[in-house]
Amino acid sequence: MSGFSPAIASLIQALRVLPGVGQKTAQRMAFMLLERQRGGAEKLAASIEHALQVVGRCQQCRTLTEGEVCAICLDPQRAEQGVLCIVESPADVIAVEQTGEFHGQYFVLMGNLSPLDGIGPKDIGLDLLEQRLQQGHIQEVILATNPTVEGEATAHYIAESAARYQIDTSRIAHGVPVGGELEYVDHRTLGHAFQGRKKV
Amino acid sequence: MSGFSPAIASLIQALRVLPGVGQKTAQRMAFMLLERQRGGAEKLAASIEHALQVVGRCQQCRTLTEGEVCAICLDPQRAEQGVLCIVESPADVIAVEQTGEFHGQYFVLMGNLSPLDGIGPKDIGLDLLEQRLQQGHIQEVILATNPTVEGEATAHYIAESAARYQIDTSRIAHGVPVGGELEYVDHRTLGHAFQGRKKV
Known part of the structure; x- marks a missing residue:
């Protein structure tokens, strides 16, 4: 028992x-x-x-929300910026918001492209994203998917879509975390940090 | 925001x-x-x-249950044993049951004596326990409170109550856990293991 x-x-x-x-x-x-x-x-x-x-789901950005469209999508000042940040989950929206560095709008994939698991472009709302890019209000796309294999593949796919509409596209920087020590950072992150080095 | x-x-x-x-x-x-x-x-x-x-709460042993009295207290074979195991919480009842070594009844304190926090004998049901011991059906009490300062004090208090009714009282053994290594056991546990040594 x-x-x-x-x-x-x-x-x-x-x-x-x-x-x-x-x-x-x-x-x-x-x-x-x-x-x-x-x-x-x-x-x-x-x-x-x-x-x-x-x-x-927000009808515009797919994040979790009450009502049809979320507070961020409804904010006219944010729409004015013409910048769209692509993230994987609503939790990522919160993380980006907390930086205070971004004042545009979001598009939440709710996952990643993963053909092996049967997750195609439509499952992560890329048809909806394509419509959005086509409308011509977006001047810049920032790809903030996670630096995993699936996240990179998804970012690559979206970058190609954006290129078709002549939209500037950038990927967030990956490197040594602030407060982190070189000694304890994994080699792939450190590799990214070298590739993404900036002139001082 | x-x-x-x-x-x-x-x-x-x-x-x-x-x-x-x-x-x-x-x-x-x-x-x-x-x-x-x-x-x-x-x-x-x-x-x-x-x-x-x-x-x-079970009206007899104070554990969490549906109905007035729990399944263990209702079992006549368990009542026949005349053995009462005192534990701190319903989770401890489950832990003892899983050993398969105990076939008597339980009394669940739902805490420990702790005068500094204002927790006295009545708050952990010791009045109810006293009545139970007084009835004369219990021949043995096994004290299975945790080996913390409060647990030991509570065990000591209950042992004195039981002595008043000439009931045999024992404390579960504390020592090196089975599968544990001496090297990694804390010194208080190892001290208990030496004090509680048995002839082979």
Whole structure:
């Protein structure tokens, strides 16, 4: 016997849907919610249900948002810039926003091209992106996909699309992280840092 | 601006109630639930609500359970043994059950004596335990609280109660874990292992 009563067992099972949560962590979470965090647990259940009801995709940039179009896409000052930053996920939008360096709009792929997994251009919204580039409001595209094999392939694919509409395209720089030490940086990153060196 | 729409922001906030989940992990969880695990998210919300409704404390041993008395307390074969194992939490019950070495009943403290935090005997159900010992069905008490200062103090307190009713009391052995190496065991554990040595 596992010793758990059915409601506790199914709560533990349900918690395992969360990323990085295995059996032991799920047990700990379940007991803590039921022992000491009943108010928090109620709020959590309600927040999940509310978010599932109201959160969908932005029709323009595909990020997760309430309403049809997200706050960033609705901002006329951002549209004026004519710059589109291509990222893989809504979390990347938040990361770029936190730099304070970018004031244009985003396009969120929600993944990467991956032919082996059956993920083609349409699955990551590249048809929608193509329409957007065709409209002529975008003067510059910044490719901020991750420096993985899939991320690079996706960036390459989008760069070719943009070239067809004579849109300037750039890739964000990869190199030694600020505060990082050369000794501890992997060789591929260090390779990028040398290739991308700048005159001082 | 944080860049999160309100429903997403409150979901992230609500997820932080889970033990060991900080802002970044909560963001990752929220995006994963909304992007790729909507079915799982719905099930999670429902499981939390269901568990909050039906799970309470066992009236006899204080563990978390559905119904008034838990399955272990209801089992007549276990009651017959007349052995009571004192543990700190429902998770400890599961851990002891998994050994297959114990066939008696449990009493779950849901904490430890901690006068500095204002946690006295009644807060961990020691009045209820006293009544149980007084009834005379228990012939042996096994103290399985954790080997922390509070756990030891609590064990000591309960041992004194049991002595008043002439009940045999033992403390589980602390020593080198099976598969562990002496070299890597902390000195307090190794001290316990020497004090608790057995003739071969």
